[in-house]
Amino acid sequence: xxxxxxxxxxxxxxxxxxxxxxxxxxxxxxLSLLLFTAYPVLTTLYLSFTDYNIVQPPRWLGLQxxxxxxxxxxxxxxxxxxxxxxxxxxxxxxxxxxxxxxxLLNARTQGxxxxxxxIALPVLVPPVASTMVFIVxxxxxxxxxxxxxxxxxxxxxxxLTDPTWAKPALILLSLWGLGASVLIFLAGxxxxxxxxxxxxxxxxxxxxxxxxxxTLPLLTPxxxxxxxxxxxSSFHIFTQALVVGGTTGKPLESTLMFMVxxxxxxxxxxxxxxxxxxxxxxxxxxxxxxxxxxRSAPVWVHYEGREGNNR
Amino acid sequence: xxxxxxxxxxxxxxxxxxxxPARFRTRRxxxxxxxxxxxxxxxxxFLVPFYWMTISALKDNSQIFARPLQxxxxxxxxxxxxxxxxxxxxxFLRFLWNSLLYAGCVSLGTVLSCAAVGYGxxxxxxxxxxxxxxxxxxxxxxxxIVIFIPTFVLFKYLGLLGTYAPLIVPACLGNAFFIFLLxxxxxxxxxxxxxAARVDGAGELRIFWQIMLPLVRPxxxxxxxxxxxxxxxxxxxxxxxxxxRSQYPLSLGLFAFRAQHTTEWSLLMAAxxxxxxxxxxxxFCMQRTFLEGITLTGIKG
Numbered sequence: 001x002x003x004x005x006x007x008x009x010x011x012x013x014x015x016x017x018x019x020x021x022x023x024x025x026x027x028x029x030x031l032s033l034l035l036f037t038a039y040p041v042l043t044t045l046y047l048s049f050t051d052y053n054i055v056q057p058p059r060w061l062g063l064q065x066x067x068x069x070x071x072x073x074x075x076x077x078x079x080x081x082x083x084x085x086x087x088x089x090x091x092x093x094x095x096x097x098x099x100x101x102x103x104l105l106n107a108r109t110q111g112x113x114x115x116x117x118x119i120a121l122p123v124l125v126p127p128v129a130s131t132m133v134f135i136v137x138x139x140x141x142x143x144x145x146x147x148x149x150x151x152x153x154x155x156x157x158x159x160l161t162d163p164t165w166a167k168p169a170l171i172l173l174s175l176w177g178l179g180a181s182v183l184i185f186l187a188g189x190x191x192x193x194x195x196x197x198x199x200x201x202x203x204x205x206x207x208x209x210x211x212x213x214x215t216l217p218l219l220t221p222x223x224x225x226x227x228x229x230x231x232x233s234s235f236h237i238f239t240q241a242l243v244v245g246g247t248t249g250k251p252l253e254s255t256l257m258f259m260v261x262x263x264x265x266x267x268x269x270x271x272x273x274x275x276x277x278x279x280x281x282x283x284x285x286x287x288x289x290x291x292x293x294x295r296s297a298p299v300w301v302h303y304e305g306r307e308g309n310n311r
Numbered sequence: 312x313x314x315x316x317x318x319x320x321x322x323x324x325x326x327x328x329x330x331x332p333a334r335f336r337t338r339r340x341x342x343x344x345x346x347x348x349x350x351x352x353x354x355x356x357f358l359v360p361f362y363w364m365t366i367s368a369l370k371d372n373s374q375i376f377a378r379p380l381q382x383x384x385x386x387x388x389x390x391x392x393x394x395x396x397x398x399x400x401x402x403f404l405r406f407l408w409n410s411l412l413y414a415g416c417v418s419l420g421t422v423l424s425c426a427a428v429g430y431g432x433x434x435x436x437x438x439x440x441x442x443x444x445x446x447x448x449x450x451x452x453x454x455x456i457v458i459f460i461p462t463f464v465l466f467k468y469l470g471l472l473g474t475y476a477p478l479i480v481p482a483c484l485g486n487a488f489f490i491f492l493l494x495x496x497x498x499x500x501x502x503x504x505x506x507a508a509r510v511d512g513a514g515e516l517r518i519f520w521q522i523m524l525p526l527v528r529p530x531x532x533x534x535x536x537x538x539x540x541x542x543x544x545x546x547x548x549x550x551x552x553x554x555x556r557s558q559y560p561l562s563l564g565l566f567a568f569r570a571q572h573t574t575e576w577s578l579l580m581a582a583x584x585x586x587x588x589x590x591x592x593x594x595f596c597m598q599r600t601f602l603e604g605i606t607l608t609g610i611k612g
Contacts, residue, residue, distance in 0.1 A: 018435055021515035025431025026443065028424045032484035033443075036462060037450050043461035054464060104350055117598070118354045121361065124590040126544045128562040129583035132569065133364045136576060142376035144363055176360060207342075236454060239546045243566060262456050267551050272460060279456045286454055 047276035054270055065277035076278070078253050079261035082167065086257065087234040090171045094230050095223065098178045102185030103211070116186070120179040131243040134173045135160060160244050163254035170240055170255065181226045188222035189215070217302040224301050228293055235286055238263065258282060364587070367580035368392065375576040388577065395581040398568070403582050405557060406564035407589070410543055413475060413560050418539040420483030422531055428485050429493030430519050434505060444494070451487045455547065463551060473554045482542075489534045496530040497523060532600045540590055561586040 023030075048065055050058035069076045105115055122130065137144045138159035146156040159169045192215060200210045238259035241249070247264040249256025262282065266275030367375055368391055370384040396404040431437075432444050466477040500523060508518045524531070549563045556567065565582050572578070 015436070018515070019437040022431045022435030022437035022440065025435060025515075025519070026428045026437075026440075028483075029428040029447070029485035029490060030443075032481060033446065033450070036458060036481045036484065037453065040458040040461040040465075041453060043464075044457045047460065054467065101353060104346055104353070110347075115350055115354060118357050121591065121594075122357060124540060124594055125360075125587045126546075126562050126565075126590075128546055128565045129364075129586045130360070132565065132579055132583050133360050133367075136367055136375065136580065137360060137363050139376060142378055144359070144380060147378070147380045176357065179357075232452070239562075243569070259456065263547075266456075266460055267463075272464070275456075276460050279454065279460060282454050283457050286452060290452060 044276045044279055047273050048280045049277075050273045052271075052273040052276075054272060058273065061273065065274050066281075068274065069277055069281070075253070075256065075261055079249075079256045079258045082249070082254065082256055083235060083237070083258040085167055086170065086237060087231060089168075090174045090234045090237075091227065091230040093171065094175060094178050094181065095226055097175055098181035098185055098226065099219075099223070101178070101182045102189055103215075105182070105186060106189045116183070119182050122176045123179045125177075127239040128243055130176065131173060131240045134169065134176075135244065138169050160255075161251055163252040166244065166251060166254045170237070170244065173240055174234070174237075181230070184226060185219070185222055188219050192218045220301040221303065224293070224297055228290060231289055231293065232286060235259075235282065235289075364580055364584055367577060368584045369581075370577050372575060372577045375580075391577050391581040392585070395578050395585060398578065400556070400571075401564060401568045401582075402557070403561070403564060403585055406559050406561045407585060409558060410560040410562075410586075411589075413478065413545075413549075414539045414542040416475075416479050417482040417542040418535045420479065421486050421489055421538040422535045424483055424485040425489035425493050425534060426524060426527070426531060427519070429490045430497050430523060432490065433494045433497035434500075434523070435515065447487050448491055451491075459547070459551065466552070472552060473558070474552075475558070477552045478545075478548045486538070489538065492534060493527065493530055496527045500526055529600060532597065536593070536597055536600070539593070543590060 047058060049060060049062060051061050051064075052058040101119060105112060105119075125133075138146075140146060140156070140158040140161050143159070145159070149156050157165045159165050196214050196218075197210055200214050205213065236259055237257050241255045241257040241260050242263070245251070245253075245255030245260070247260060247268055249260060258278075259282075262275050262278045265271050265278060366382075366384050369387050369389065370381060370391075371386070371388055374381045374384065396402075396407075432440060432447075462477065462481070463472075466472055471477055504522055504526075505518055508522055513522075543560075544562065545560075546562045546566070549560050550566075553559060553563065556564075559567065561582075565579070565586060568575075568582060569579055
């Protein structure tokens with residue numbers, strides 16, 4: 001009796017010691033969560049209802065900032081349109097391109113390592129640097145791309161200097177950096193059991209059928225991951241757009257992305273309240289879109305059990 | 312040797328059972344050829360911007376936009392690189408040093424803090440742990456700008472604008488993504504190791520530092536490398552926090568240089584090359600660790 005009680009007390013003390021140690025280990029992050037997450041999120045929410053220019057204390061406005069945004073700020077709709085255009089093209093093209101490349105690379109390709117490295121390399125280039133290289137390459141009069149187009153007899157366009165073609169050029173720039181998703185798709189492809197593909201082949205399935213009914217369903221969790229990452233990062237496009245078009249979104253506001261609009265509102269005009277409202281809207285949009293994607297997952301994402309012969 | 316050989320053999324015999332061997336072989340070699348042509352085309356397309364950046368960096372400024380296209384710089388202006396390093400008003404050598412310090416500090420701080428926090432979440436039990444971890448993961452959805460506006464104001468009132476403190480200190484307290492990553496690795500270590508060490512009377516700190524940490528070294532290297540690269544790329548933070556040009560990291564230095572010298576294209580390309588080269592060297596030095604680590608995350612995540 002006494003011995004068990006002593007043992008229990010000892011175990012209790014050990015558990016308390018472990019809890020204390022655990023809290024100490026996560027303490028830095030706890031601080032960060034409070035100071036650099038919870039506090040800023042709540043403050044941004046509060047500021048979005050105020051007029052605040054940093055110098056004077058915030059003045060309560062109620063919903064005025066949101067009303068201004070939706071009804072009296074044409075740049076808001078321009079930037080939303082630009083960002084939506086960019087995301088709607090860059091994300092599907094990026095996904096399809098990355099998946100296609102991963103499939104090309106997958107099956108025991110000779111020199112796989114070399115190709116993988118080449119495709120991953122652009123990910124290393126700082127966005128400011130890669131954008132500047134594209135500005136040089138896509139120069140409308142004397143750039144490499146138009147010279148090549150001309151050489152093969154295709155029409156040339158103004159690219160980053162033409163409001164119609166500036167966003168497509170930015171999308172091409174984003175496609176140059178799709179190596180990260182290719183690597184993730186490759187890892188996903190390597191997890192697909194060869195036996196399943198072999199079984200399908202024995203049953204007479206052609207290459208397309210095997211892809212459509214074996215590879216693609218098994219890859220849907222990876223597609224989901226890459227889709228969410230792609231959507232989030234394309235909503236946040238900033239650096240490339242700022243390097244190309246500055247804070248005015250040259251040419252003709254065609255590269256005025258939503259993040260550029262928030263940036264100039266906050267750090268050029270110092271309209272912190274208005275910028276906070278814009279940031280809250282961005283947060284909500286990211287949240288809703290991510291939730292919708294996750295909610296839609298059961299319909300199209302195929303989760304294979306570890307043993308996995310349920311289909 | 313036998314198990315490694317099995318998959319391809321099986322597949323081959325499985326397929327030849329269906330198709331006539333000869334017809335199948337020609338179709339197969341045709342498909343292989345198409346695949347290789349496509350891959351070479353893609354590889355060239357991915358390499359062209361690198362090639363163009365490098366040769367533009369070595370061209371005379373008048374040749375950058377010359378027609379017909381100059382596929383090779385004539386003359387090769389090696390001095391462009393030196394001129395960029397010591398350009399009056401834009402000391403890219405200084406920017407390089409700033410980038411190294413900035414990315415190095417953030418990378419080191421991130422790895423140390425995220426290892427400790429990830430270990431706490433993975434191996435130690437304390438009340439509210441799972442809730443806290445769920446919160447941690449969900450913070451990854453918060454757009455950076457939501458955080459930046461109030462922290463900018465905060466650091467302004469602390470008098471720390473124009474210093475690296477706002478860029479480095481928050482990073483040293485942890486980062487949700489790397490905490491998540493390292494936690495996954497700590498979860499995979501055998502519990503017996505901890506128990507044995509505890510029986511031997513080792514404290515939690517010692518178990519963490521001397522037993523667990525060395526076992527996740529590949530993951531620590533991956534986290535350090537990714538964090539270093541992302542900080543090197545970082546543009547928004549330096550843009551809003553730094554004001555004195557001598558403090559700029561390379562990304563911001565490049566941006567400011569282009570704003571002021573709109574026609575110095577070859578020097579701009581030389582500076583862009585300079586901003587890229589260290590990461591490429593780093594990548595090739597650590598490529599194996601890097602790919603090993605990515606594979607490991609693929610399995611565990």
